[in-house]
Amino acid sequence: MEKTPHPDIPEIWRWLSEVPDPEIPVISLTDLGIIREVAWREDTLVVTVTPTYSGCPATTIINLDIEKALRDRGIEKLRLERRLSPPWTTDWLTEEGREKLRAYGIAPPIDGTNADGRLAGRVSRLMNGSNLTIACPRCGSAATEKISQFGSTPCKASYRCTDCLEPFDYFKCI
Amino acid sequence: MADAAPAVDQAAFSEWLQRMGDNCLILGHRVSEWCGHSPALEEDIALANQALDLIGQCQFWLGLAAEVEGKGRTADQLAYLRDAGAFRNVLLVERPNGDFGQTLMRQFLFDAFHHELLRALKSSSDPRVAEIAAKAEKEVAYHLERSADLVIRLGDGSEESRDRMEKALKALFPYSGELFTDDAVDQAMAAAGVAPLPSSLKPAWDRTVSEILAEATLAHPGEVYQHKGGKRGVHSEYLGYILAEMQFLQRAYPGATW
Ligand SMILES: [Zn+2]
Numbered sequence: 001m002e003k004t005p006h007p008d009i010p011e012i013w014r015w016l017s018e019v020p021d022p023e024i025p026v027i028s029l030t031d032l033g034i035i036r037e038v039a040w041r042e043d044t045l046v047v048t049v050t051p052t053y054s055g056c057p058a059t060t061i062i063n064l065d066i067e068k069a070l071r072d073r074g075i076e077k078l079r080l081e082r083r084l085s086p087p088w089t090t091d092w093l094t095e096e097g098r099e100k101l102r103a104y105g106i107a108p109p110i111d112g113t114n115a116d117g118r119l120a121g122r123v124s125r126l127m128n129g130s131n132l133t134i135a136c137p138r139c140g141s142a143a144t145e146k147i148s149q150f151g152s153t154p155c156k157a158s159y160r161c162t163d164c165l166e167p168f169d170y171f172k173c174i
Numbered sequence: 175m176a177d178a179a180p181a182v183d184q185a186a187f188s189e190w191l192q193r194m195g196d197n198c199l200i201l202g203h204r205v206s207e208w209c210g211h212s213p214a215l216e217e218d219i220a221l222a223n224q225a226l227d228l229i230g231q232c233q234f235w236l237g238l239a240a241e242v243e244g245k246g247r248t249a250d251q252l253a254y255l256r257d258a259g260a261f262r263n264v265l266l267v268e269r270p271n272g273d274f275g276q277t278l279m280r281q282f283l284f285d286a287f288h289h290e291l292l293r294a295l296k297s298s299s300d301p302r303v304a305e306i307a308a309k310a311e312k313e314v315a316y317h318l319e320r321s322a323d324l325v326i327r328l329g330d331g332s333e334e335s336r337d338r339m340e341k342a343l344k345a346l347f348p349y350s351g352e353l354f355t356d357d358a359v360d361q362a363m364a365a366a367g368v369a370p371l372p373s374s375l376k377p378a379w380d381r382t383v384s385e386i387l388a389e390a391t392l393a394h395p396g397e398v399y400q401h402k403g404g405k406r407g408v409h410s411e412y413l414g415y416i417l418a419e420m421q422f423l424q425r426a427y428p429g430a431t432w
Contacts, residue, residue: 051230053226053227054230054231054234054309054310055226055227055228055229055230055233084234084305084306084309085305086308087305148217148219148220149220149319150216150223150224152219154227158219172316174312174316
């Protein structure tokens with residue numbers, strides 16, 4: 001009996017690019033940059049995933065969603081592996097993902113806005129305000145202010161636009 | 175990579191990893207007690223997010239502790255089935271939440287230490303330790319940014335907020351010294367290049383704390399008596415109450431999952 005050939009790797013990446021992030025369903029898991037590797041090892045498909053934040057409650061759901069999407073496509077032998085290093089960074093968000101976020105009302109991350117851990121610099125920034133502008137994803141205004149560095153999910157901060165007065169989420173840099 | 179065991183006593187290594195995990199677990203649990211009770215919605219969300227970060231980091235540390243221990247236990251078993259005497263967290267993290275100011279001051283004193291420690295651990299001789307630290311450090315940078323910011327705002331704030339922050343500092347500072355004590359486990363870790371000696375982190379912590387307290391117009395408490403014991407399993411009465419709540423489900427329904 002002839003063995004069915006494995007689906008090829010680019011095809012599997014395409015399938016994964018259709019799996020939405022459970023908390024921000026407008027972007028996919030591949031947009032988020034958390035799928036690090038897809039490879040066949042003998043008969044088993046190994047998908048390597050990195051967590052966004054250590055305690056992100058969506059991690060379990062993400063693994064279930066990956067498993068379901070691939071099983072639905074007929075993949076039977078499947079293993080998910082966790083990889084911590086290098087740690088996930090918002091630099092891995094795709095350009096397409098950033099545009100989808102903006103269209104959805106979430107300001108995409110801007111380089112240089114992460115907590116850098118250097119206290120002197122941080123304190124002066126807290127006192128003087130950041131020189132980096134997070135534009136309002138609704139009206140585009142640069143007149144915005146931070147409400148809290150922690151938002152509705154671990155990956156977001158809360159901001160408010162002082163022009164259109166709408167609060168919005170900022171996908172914070174990490 | 176997973177087998178890169180350092181040339182270090184594995185029992186001491188597991189003990190050290192439990193200290194790392196237990197600090198995250200107990201502080202994470204304490205912070206989660208605020209969920210639904212914070213003075214403002216944004217603060218409620220921020221505290222819940224930090225609790226999540228800490229519990230997530232705890233899973234990594236205790237998972238590795240269990241692996242190194244090699245007795246077939248899991249991170250969950252370590253978290254839910256050990257009694258108070260087997261917990262290795264410092265006394266600071268089990269202090270009660272008190273008011274919001276006390277919670278934030280405890281967080282700041284710990285974050286300043288935690289961040290410095292994680293930065294050093296990124297170059298640990300054990301790659302498993304280094305990769306957990308690299309991940310956690312990015313999260314803890316946000317914790318420190320927030321707690322430092324709020325200590326400044328509340329210390330240099332209204333008469334009442336300042337008064338509360340002064341009281342919080344006075345109550346909690348005597349629990350900060352334990353973070354920097356070195357014992358045989360720490361010395362073994364330092365000798366193997368796994369972790370820095372806690373005492374070596376003190377100068378950087380002192381600088382951070384002095385800088386932020388000055389900014390907050392709060393007087394530095396200076397040299398005061400320091401309580402110790404948590405690192406070797408001698409805890410305050412508070413830990414028992416935390417465990418009673420945290421472990422109830424697994425004790426009442428062993429092996430329960432959802
Ligand atoms: Zn706007």
